[in-house]
Amino acid sequence: MHRVGEKPAVLVVDDAQDNIVFLNEVLKEEYNVRVATNGKRALEVAHRTLPDIILMDIVMPIMNGYEACRRIKKSEALKDIPVLFLTVKSYDEDEKKGFDLGAADYIVKPVNPSILKARVSTHLELKRSRDILKDQNQFLEEEVRRRIKEISTVQEASIMAMASLAEMRDDETGSHLKRVRFYIKELAEYMGKMKEYRDVLTPERIRLIVLSSPLHDIGKIGIPDEILLKPGPLSSEEYEFMKKHTILGGNAIESAERLIGDARTFLSCTREIAYYHHEKWDGSGYPLGLSGEDIPLPARLMAVVDAYDALTSRRVYKDAVPHEKAVAVIKEDSGKHFDPNVVHAFLKLQKEFKEISKKYKNPLLQKGINFGGPAHGVRGNFREGVNNQCGTSPRKK
Structure with missing residues (x-):
């Protein structure tokens, strides 16, 4: 994940070198682009340094995009990272399979640079909103726990005071x-x-x-x-x-x-x-x-x-x-x-x-x-x- 002031990190996963070069050219001015050539390698890269978003081809050697997505969504460390599939053809059953596995979106090849940038920006913004909400929820949960503990302490002290009065x-x-x-x-x-x-x-x-x-x-x-x-x-x-x-x-x-x-x-x-x-x-x-x-x-x-x-x-x-x-x-x-x-x-x-x-x-x-x-x-x-x-x-x- 990127720090404040740093470019968001995009992990591009594709076995075609020309696709990697193209996507890097489109995104490099606004994002820190990392690459992997198959699903297995993508998991290794993602675990080493968490990306903010993953753009992933489906048909790849060693491990395809579907399997990589499934493993990403099962990983406690990676599950909240949006995965956008890149595909030459998009059939309803393929899209359903991807969404069932936890994918956030599909982008059809050949990729339109403007659409790609818009989709990446939109999903990063959605992720930022979810992260903020998650942080707020965690803060509220901690605050609730703290208040409950505080109330319990006061309650216990009051009980002991009343009991002492009786005794x-x-x-x-x-x-x-x-x-x-x-x-x-x-x-x-x-x-x-x-x-x-x-x-x-x-x-x-x-x-x-x-x-x-x-x-x-x-x-x-x-x-x-x-x-x-x-x-x-x-x-x-x-x-x-x-x-x-x-x-x-x-x-x-x-x-x-x-x-x-x-x-x-x-x-x-x-x-x-x-x-x-x-x-x-x-x-x-x-x-x-x-x-x-x-x-x-x-x-x-x-x-x-x-x-x-x-x-x-x-x-x-x-x-x-x-x-x-x-x-x-x-x-x-x-x-x-x-x-x-x-x-x-x-x-x-x-x-x-x-x-x-x-x-x-x-x-x-x-x-x-x-x-x-x-x-x-x-x-x-x-x-x-x-x-x-x-x-x-x-x-x-």
Whole structure:
């Protein structure tokens, strides 16, 4: 391709020397003319230095014009170069064959110099327009990608800010939110490779689940401090009020969905997680007592993630249990509180969960420093006996 200020490059392909001389004389003042005597040689010349346009005879030795054109149009580097066929006779079937192969035009021999110049100029101008359009499209695509990335960054920052606001009265906001995101990402990606979930847990769906996960307890903003920060046992009435954080969060997100007017945003996934992550596989959870696959899959993933993090994290009312103990509790509740398929994936990912838990532990909490109230939102996830044993019970009076 020629640079700005240079003559456009024309590749003339013809096995007749007199034709080459004639075409060169006609074009040399306005164009940089290169020559080849057969299709094979034309491909070599074109690949070495890209021409702006190719004028090609059809009947040539070694490789004819049709075959050369076919190969040019299959080449990623050459496919956008216009090919104009030069022919003594032009029959409809020949022209159709050439156009089917990607030729831009036919010029009948003997060539009229004025017509040749006009055709070459026209196709070069068309090519320039296509190149400009292509460059503009590439620029727009890059700009769209940049804007999407920018919006995603702002969106993610906003989500983390809202999630931090909901969690700020708890023990370890930042570390907890990071762990939740990494846990659920591992689970969703593993299950996305399983045949029965391949069409459900697509890469885009997984992205939305991970993006939404920090907002699972957004409804805790609506829980009074005297309940959320209470260091002692919750009364039955307080515990029932505590459970409303799922409804408060879900309703708030649903209102945002209506405001946007598009239920296909990440908000729909966020709503499912906020509403239903305390539902249980056997129907004994809240707020609606859903069971089995009536519980949205993102919420079933979050149920296991939330349980594991609650068990392995220190709270003011309990110590963290070892990873192995947490795994045993979740495994025992498979098919009761948790989706068996999610638990199966969790058990396959024990090493990854343990590494995430260790990597994102809050160092202040590990030293016994507390700077917030207990995470009441995670209570009530397990059977009362297991709760008492592991220190994650609702602590009702």
